[in-house]
Amino acid sequence: MNDPINVGLGERVISADPADVLVAYGLGSCLGISMYDPVRRLCGMIHAVLPQRMNGAEPDSARFVDSGIEGLIHEMERRGADPRRSIFRMAGGANMLLASGVSHTFDIGTRNIESALRTFQRLGIVLKAKDVGGNLGRTVRLYVADGRMTVRILNGKEQEL
Amino acid sequence: MNDSTHFDEDLLNTLHTVAGAGIHNAARGFSSLLGHQIQVLNPVVRVVPILEIPRYVGGPESEAIGIYLRAEGDIAGQIMLIIPYQKGLELVDLLMDVPAGTTKQLGSLERSALGEVGNLTGTFFLNAVANLTGTSVRPTPPAVIVDMVGAILDIIIATTGGVTDRVILMQAEFIDGERSVETNFWVIPDPTTLKTFRNGVPSEA
Numbered sequence: 001m002n003d004p005i006n007v008g009l010g011e012r013v014i015s016a017d018p019a020d021v022l023v024a025y026g027l028g029s030c031l032g033i034s035m036y037d038p039v040r041r042l043c044g045m046i047h048a049v050l051p052q053r054m055n056g057a058e059p060d061s062a063r064f065v066d067s068g069i070e071g072l073i074h075e076m077e078r079r080g081a082d083p084r085r086s087i088f089r090m091a092g093g094a095n096m097l098l099a100s101g102v103s104h105t106f107d108i109g110t111r112n113i114e115s116a117l118r119t120f121q122r123l124g125i126v127l128k129a130k131d132v133g134g135n136l137g138r139t140v141r142l143y144v145a146d147g148r149m150t151v152r153i154l155n156g157k158e159q160e161l
Numbered sequence: 162m163n164d165s166t167h168f169d170e171d172l173l174n175t176l177h178t179v180a181g182a183g184i185h186n187a188a189r190g191f192s193s194l195l196g197h198q199i200q201v202l203n204p205v206v207r208v209v210p211i212l213e214i215p216r217y218v219g220g221p222e223s224e225a226i227g228i229y230l231r232a233e234g235d236i237a238g239q240i241m242l243i244i245p246y247q248k249g250l251e252l253v254d255l256l257m258d259v260p261a262g263t264t265k266q267l268g269s270l271e272r273s274a275l276g277e278v279g280n281l282t283g284t285f286f287l288n289a290v291a292n293l294t295g296t297s298v299r300p301t302p303p304a305v306i307v308d309m310v311g312a313i314l315d316i317i318i319a320t321t322g323g324v325t326d327r328v329i330l331m332q333a334e335f336i337d338g339e340r341s342v343e344t345n346f347w348v349i350p351d352p353t354t355l356k357t358f359r360n361g362v363p364s365e366a
Binding site for chain 1: 211212220221222224229304306307308310311312313314316318320
């Protein structure tokens with residue numbers, strides 16, 4: 001097994017090496033969105049920060065949920081994946097300030113989830129699994145060997161999604 | 162969005178002045194809370210890219226305590242204190258005046274003690290800023306979050322992402338006799354606030 005590959009804030013990582021594990025550490029309101037083509041054995045993940053692409057940003061920027069999903073699909077297709085047979089999952093979108101008075105103004109987590117669901121619907125894609133919302137951070141792992149995705153919360157065990 | 166124009170050399174000097182005064186003022190607040198003298202060692206002020214924040218605080222998956230406030234008034238922005246979890250427990254020991262290692266977990270009492278640390282340091286910091294800039298500013302009540310560093314940082318990253326790419330980092334070590342607690346303050350001024358700093362403070366102040 002290779003060292004885990006960090007999918008940092010606003011990044012997109014794609015791998016076909018079965019020894020690779022893609023990891024988005026400590027997702028709060030951010031979303032980790034993954035795509036796995038079981039035929040090509042190709043895995044990709046983005047770590048999206050904000051719901052909607054801003055003017056001037058790259059059209060496939062992984063920093064934003066909507067452009068990030070489209071960029072992930074395009075890049076995976078370019079490397080031989082077919083989105084129609086691919087498996088999509090997502091995790092994250094927590095509201096880290098759930099218990100405080102400032103929560104409503106800054107509930108980016110919920111807006112990120114809504115943006116992802118809208119984008120998938122627009123593209124005609126059905127999510128296989130999701131673990132979103134709540135008020136806890138999550139670490140998400142995507143194993144290239146078998147396309148398995150896991151979610152872990154603080155002091156918790158890795159759970160398959 | 163390129164914000165290099167927002168953080169030019171003059172502005173950075175001004176921010177150093179304001180932040181340095183703010184951190185020492187915060188230490189005074191801390192001292193009055195504890196009832197004895199607290200020193201601040203080597204406050205460091207620098208402007209860092211938002212995306213590099215996690216590596217300053219032990220990696221995105223490590224457990225930490227975040228104390229979060231918003232500044233409201235003539236100056237608007239956010240203040241986040243981040244303390245590694247174990248250091249936070251030591252800080253509670255120090256606040257409760259019990260031997261180091263006594264506090265094993267954070268209950269509601271311990272959380273409100275840490276919230277008070279945020280409240281005091283935030284208030285004293287903002288008072289220093291207000292005095293230097295001649296503005297009125299006050300903090301919101303603090304939120305205390307225990308989670309992975311990355312998830313805590315999402316609070317400030319999500320609320321600033323796309324508007325500014327860099328934040329002001331102040332690293333300070335609070336010393337109480339033999340004990341010390343390192344803290345990272347992240348101050349994220351709204352763009353209009355940077356203008357206030359630029360116009361409101363003589364650079365040699």
